[in-house]
Amino acid sequence: MKADTSELPRAAEKTVTLNVNGQTTRVTAMPDTPLLLILRNDLHLNGPKYGCGLGECGACTVIIDGVAARSCVFPLAGAQGRQITTLEGIGTRNRPHPVQQAFIDEQAAQCGYCINGMIMTAKALLDRNPHPTETQIRNELSANLCRCGTHLEILSAVMRAARHQPSPDSVQ
């Protein structure tokens, strides 16, 4: 009962070279395919999540060329030649990134579906501004939706991560 899919047309697809988490990969897909689906389905990454497909909720956030990006509205064609970092690329269970560690320490997840976007957006913020105020953190996360109501733990986590950033004096 296997479907015969061997002769299906693939005319509209293109091959694109991606640099994800420091590794180079070539993928073939329709150029307007959301980067999110490529990361999940071709690269088997779990971090970025499908939440809305409209850039509204932030669950799909990755970092592209150092800036937080909504991978659900970022077409594959636009990703060529850019440095893409996902949640998996910043740390692991055994060697978590300081922001991941802060989220673990503050227990900043209930269902945790949004946590990827929270961590990646927070990381991009702290890379840019290592010592944000609480208001700046709230604004930065204003378009990252959490339905479980974990906001307070998430804020604590980002502030904890900020405390562990190098102090302004030690930054050259």
Place this chain on the structure above:
Amino acid sequence: MTQTLPTRDELLAQNGVLLIVDDILPPSGPVAKGGTPTVRPMELGLFIAIDQNSRVYAFNGHVDLGTGIRTSLTQIVAEELDLQMDQVTMILGDTERAPNQGATIASATLQISAIPLRNAAAEARRYLLQQAGQHWAVGVDSLVIESGVIKAQDGRELTFGQLLVDQRVELRISGNAPLKRLEDYKLVGQGAARVDIPGKATGELTYVHDMRLPDMLHGRVVRPPYAGYDTGDFVGTSLLEVDESSIAHIPGIVRVVVIRDFVGIVAMREEQAAKAARELKVTWKPWRHQLPDMSNIEQAIRDNPSIQRVVLDQGNVDDALAQASERMTRTYLWPYQIHGSIGPSCGLADYSEEGIRVWSGTQNPHMLRADLAWLLEYPEERIDIIRMEAAGCYGRNCADDVCADAVLLSRAVGRPVRVQLTREQEHAWEPKGTAQLMEVDGGLNADGGIAGYDFSTRYPSNNSPTLALLLTGRVEPVATMFEMGDRTSIPPYDIEHMRVTIHDMAPIVRASWMRGVSALPNTFAHESYIDELAFAAGVDPIEYRLRYLHDERAAELVRATAARADWTPRTQPMQIPEEDGVLRGRGFAYARYIHSKFPGCGAAWAAWVADVAIDKHTGDVSVTRVVIGHDAGMMVNPAGVQHQIHGNVIQSTSRVLKERVTFEESTVASKEWGGYPILTFPEVPKVDVLMMPRQAEPPMGAGESASVPSAAAIANAVYDATGIRFRELPITAERILAALNGAGVESNSHPPQSPKARRSKWLFGSLFAAFGALLGMAATALPWRAEIAPITPPAAGTWSSATLERGRLLAAVGDCAVCHTAPTGASNAGGLAMQTPFGTLYSSNITPDPETGIGNWSYPAFERAMRDGISRDGKHLYPAFPYTAFRNIEDADMQALYAYLMSQTPVNQLQPVNDMRFPFNVRPLMAGWNALYLRNGEVQTQPQQSAQWNRGQYLVNGLGHCAACHSPRDLLGAEKGGTSFLAGGTVDGWEAPALNSLSKAPTPWTEDQLFNYLSTGYSDAHGVAAGPMGPVVSELAKLPKSDVRAIAVYLAALNEPVSGSADARPATEARLAERPSVSPQSLSNGQRVFEGSCQGCHADGLGPKLFGVSPSLATNTNVHSTLPDNLIKVIQQGIDKPATADLGYMPGFKDSLSNTQISDLAAYLRSRFAPNEPQWTGLPEKVAHLKANLGTH
């Protein structure tokens, strides 16, 4: 991964194992009113299995919905067996493994479902210790267990596994195995780190969405147009035709599956399936003939057939109310709301004739299995539901629906199929948290006591069969009535004459249980009403409640919570002094969540003290702080309970202030987060949690209780702030403003005392009375929306030196610095004291400092201030500021002035508080501005026609053929010349703006801005090149920069102010007089959509930094254009091919927002960001037309 774990049958058949089992009677699912529960045969449930390798498996039929019960249950097992947490493998919900304990509902996991598990662990402990004692011939009492190792006093050790080698021991839960004593607890009662968070924080395989199988295909479904309805004869019978040729161009399509109204697509790749689902042409029969009118929810509920059920009737309510000295009848309405899981539901199914495996995020694996068996006519025992985590749900979402979809598609193609629902499908089709209507007839006796309480409630829910059953016709789409409206229907107060009536009714739109099931709305009514009674009786509302609250544990909680919040007794609202137009108030509510079949059982107790702040001018309301007291009995994981309380407080605050499903033509219109905004980080209140120490009491469910008092506490706080009772949710700015404008804060009719009496108290004593209340209130910054949105200060170099020089001269002519500079202060930083007959006024800071100056003022804000005397934040400026003269300034001069002021060095200097009140006049200070009138009629010099200009002219009019788009055409389609040349045209539905009057843009185009725009496709003062202009810019990138510069020079020169200014803008009043009115509902709806859909990228510096540009709409040309076309087209179609690569992308919303939502959004954007422009007319028709004619760009 879960599939490598042994199944129940494998473990039962295994050797070298200790099994703790029990015969269990699987619970029936929800039973329809008058129906009988489906009795299923007894099953052998496995609760604990320990193998000879010392692996400990524990099983529970309930699942973790994000609440952390996996952690708490692990604590319980580890505690009884003296294991480390990580020595226990906790398995939740899998049908081949876990016992059937019914759906994970009613916050009952720890209260009910954990009991057999704990007993099973105790049983295992007793057996293992007995075996060890026999092995060593010592008494059991001399043995201890540490980390899974049994130790004798002489130091000998045995692992669990060593005792089980080649044994097969199966024990029933006797219920008499000794449980560990409370004082011996090491884990239970201690805060435990959640076992799931490290994996979630690092992207490990956790969610069903992440599950992949080799050979897996991707599926999408196409839902019928009757969004949100699952009853009615059109359900499952409306499909006419599916045209598969409409997706022939898409690669990778494997199969289109059609079964009555079920339509699904299977493709090799996910994006192929997604594209095909969007583009598949499906024709449906007309079906709208019998829908209820959902524009009036209250009436829809009243019209819904019901059966009355009186659950309490004590005393003589009718007689008591007839004798009441003050009779009060009140109606409360709860809106439809959604669970709103952040991840739309996903399922993976692998069908074969031998067996079916389904990976699912379901809330009720065993019920799902039965549904799938019925759907497929397939033996239930050969279906395996493997429960994985999913995005949090707070009741029934689409998790079951999507699994049924996946299994139908997998059956059709014979391969594993993963189906992902879209955001729009999840929003539209998830079983809603139902609307609910509550009515109270009651009143006071002359002594202020409660005369009687006659409560009734209508709850149109609670069934929602799995959707595929209905779409394929396996289940008839008939409305079924359930008895679920009775939760906490009996108020907690001891009222002598009381009657409680439930009007049981079937759902209207698809609805099911949602957090606080019927108890939350019922409590909204109870706790609002008793608050009203207290004020009417002139008694503090907490004191009044305590008179009738005879549950001592509840009373203790109420008192403790009030003390924690520094509650000050009050008998009248509006006792906190208004400050800068901000009204503050504080409200209280208490409830206990009573769930399950009536009379039900109680979960945790909860009490709220909510503080609110309300902007009197805009109606914007914030919950600034919540103090919540909570009594959950023994807390297995207090950290987990606190987390649940936080979540409940924040989510329910969101529900109370913001959430309402909207319907258009009776179907669900809220299909994404703009149509259904939820609370965001800037709006989250501070939360102070008080957890009552009750570790000796049984554990009570904590997953929902903390939500239950929310609505009444907030509504009571709003009453405290405004004197107005809100009995319908959500309590939005629009509703508050309407009420403030209608009733007036001072003239509310509900409090019994006269306005005069209240005012005199206000004057003489209120400051002191309110002082205590203020102390208890957090000084949280309010997320006010400004009347005109703030912007990020324009970058240096935004304006040309010529413009700046012109502005400098104008500022000099206008003598700005004369008034706006203090004697020893920085220039234009304000602070000059101006004496008036009425006191002292200080001039404002007009340097571009964002905090204290005008740095975040857009040009429209500046212009409005200058012409109309309205500050950016909507406040009126004192008439010392001579705006009556300024309104005659020509646009070009105004723009140059703005450019100059915004280019100064910012000075952070707060102006002193004015030492005077309104009104006053300062004519002598205004004299200096009269010279500005002289600017009218100024003679312009013609621009020098340089080589660069000529090159630009050649490019624009020759090679560039700009006029092809940017000039209007005559009836024969020819470009018009003369004065119409480059005067603007239309192409492919896009407006090509006039190039000969660019300075009419909200911010004047400068040569540099033109150069940047034409080079990159973006100017921060104007916006992004979209539609056909995107490719034009992409092409221009190939030109030498010198040519782009020449174009900019020429176009800029076209726009030098023309002598005589014949087409100068009409005065503001005249333009505003032309403005068609837009209903407040439209603007409010548009604002919702803006905040949920747009603001993330268009936040004017107050949102995240995201890839690409984040254009300000305050300066956006499209928003200020005469025509709405470009704005609408960009909203509908987005920008998927930006002019240059670094601009980033904008999604199109045509499939997610309705025409009405886009129309309201456009009206709101116009109103907010271009307040000086007349409102567009005919927006709904225009939106519909452009959607039907998308064009090619």
